[in-house]
Amino acid sequence: MRKMFDIDGLKINRRNILRGGFLAGAAAATLGAATAQAQPIAARPKLVTPRKLPIAQASAQAAEKPKAKPADLTGYDRVKQELVMPPFAPKHEQVAKGGPKIIEITMDIEEKLLTVDEDTGASIWALTYNGSVPGPLIIAHEGDYIELTLRNLATNAMEHNIDFHASTGALGGGGLTHIYPGEETVLRWKAIKPGVFTYHCAPGGAMIPYHVTHGMNGAVMILPRDGLKDRDGKALRYDSIAYIGEQDFYLPRDENGDYKTYDAAGDDYADSVDAMRTLIPTHSVFNGSVGALTGDNALKAKVGETVLMIHNQANRDTRPHLIGGHGDYVWEAGSFGDAPQTGLETWFIRGGSAGAAMYTFKQPGVYAYVNHNLIEAALLGATAHFVVEGAWDNGLMEQVVAPRPIAK
Template sequence: MSKQINPGLLPTSRRGILRGSMLAGAAAWAGGAALAGPAQAKRGALPRVPSLQKSGEAVPEAASPAVDLSGYTRVRQELVAPPFAPEHEQVATGGPKIVEITLETEERLLTIDEDTGAEIWALTYNGWVPGPLIVVHEGDMVELTIRNPVSSMMEHNIDFHASTGALGGGALTHVFPGEEAVLRWKATKPGCFTYHCAPGGAMIPYHVCHGMNGAVMVLPRDGLKDRDGNALSYDRIFYIGEQDFYLPVDEDGTYKTYAAAGDDYAESIEAMRSLTPTHSVFNGAVGALTGENALRANVGETVLMVHNQANRDSRPHLIGGHGNYVWESSFSDPPLTGMETWFVRGGSAVAVLYTFEQPGVYAYVNHNLIEAAILGATAHVVVEGAWNNELMEQVVAPRAF
């Protein structure tokens, strides 16, 4: 039974306006159809996916047969903060699994750039920008519990690009403050995929551009392979979420601040219309993956870099290294090899495999260098090990001539 939202939690000045705009926007996104189920009916005019049943109607057996889960083993995946990946098998053992995960929405004040004081009320999954990396295998079931705390200001949901039907699950996961929902979907396509919040209409870019997105990696059951079918493996994962932010500014160019999540809605929508981000950063903030927060590896280690961009195209490049193998989302297709720069289409995630051959500090950047050097899209990888002069050697140090 859906929990009735206390009207006192939804003052007209903020929550009522946001709820109304989300409902109207969601209806527009779904073509005016309404969303099914007693919870949605109780809460009002959310959009309906036409193929679903109205509240109280029996679902015809032929249209919705019971799913036989007898061959599945249940496991729980403990999600971890980016840039790390949850514990997982690279090659699946045993039969398919039901992988249980929990995402709790959190609206939190996030400092994007300490030097300028730029901050935003980030909309997040589990408190992180990006949301946590989820790793399963082809044929597994993902069983998600999504929870929206009663303290939240907004409705949230989740659209998995890796899933099939119901707007990627977005139509079945609308949760208001104080509600939770459970969604199960089958991972039928191997690859790396975006997930994001998609309440409807203008609220979709508003939520995505406030940090509410992440990635799912669906590994082939027999692991990664090159174009000839040879097995590929990795020693660690770097999970990088590239985030574009659009912060409203005062007349003097100072970034505006707001008392609570949602207060910036109208001004943020106006800023987003420019299609020009004020910040383009990795993992939520300028410097989130540099300095003391730099990624770390050793010479000879093979790293799988998973890069997600839920809204804009990106062109990552590892300065001093390469993409030995690059999968542009799909693991079903042979990987590209020897890439200097790879392409991330807006609303997708890619996987890149590289074995580090030299020690030192590598810069991992969006090779739109304006975004890397000025807007913040830079990470550092500190690699330990012995230098190989055969690969590179300083023959003469800088000197006057």
């Protein structure tokens, strides 16, 4: 017997929810289109590609539209980029060598049970690109093509796609990449705007926030071909990248206030919709879980090293702050086409975007990198640590008198 969900008074079975029950073409791919009136799949038009239409109907539609010219890829070399797990970045050149390239990448969509907080036992059936929250960082240069093979594993339950904020057209690729479990698709898009950008899953309607708040988002960095520069055109270089994805989770609770558990991905849908409507996250974490970037997993650096911190938040505003350091150069809105701001204490990353900040460490010790809504940092989990090695500089800071009783 199929499990039924009661959403806004409508009885909807689990299969219809997971396999496109909220798809209604381009109009329903915006946030409000289907949220208020979820309907069974049979009552709604589906976003389909010609391969899913009868041959005669597909041929008739194709005849009505002017044919687009194929992209001219003459002179482009193909290179494979091996994606790596966050918080790390794939191998890349800061300054491009040679002409533009076609960068081939592959991402597997995996639905997996993720522990969000070991202390409370909070968990979620995360929806992931390549098994991580956030999805892997992708790096290219302005003028390159990114050619993604996106695979929805047969073991999954849901339909998925991908929307690149860095790309142009077709809902960021979301309109061309809908795939069911056991399917794959290939999308190629040209990187014409330098900066750091969000990507995320956007199946349509209420499934958009559901997928995004279940971890299905990440970032892409498009570098200028001649590398990063300050406002005067001087080259800026970094020694490493710290890729941080801030994730808001809305975990359902039972009548006793305990976090609920579910047998499979998608079983939490109705409960999650109710939790999301509060707009109050139960967790706001870096890289998928509380403590993911602290303790043994803390980020590492040395005095004198320059780190480019890439911060992605696909859903909510956030305020990154490096306690004990600064943003030497900050691309707060993510655009490398604009001059960086300098010397910031805290910077602002808009929900649905990524930003970047560069800092050269000057003192050893443990630096806390936090969302400076300190309630979220201290109580909800939005904290990471940099452990920095090197010699202390008393010229920058010195304890003149150690703690002692106040003299009477």
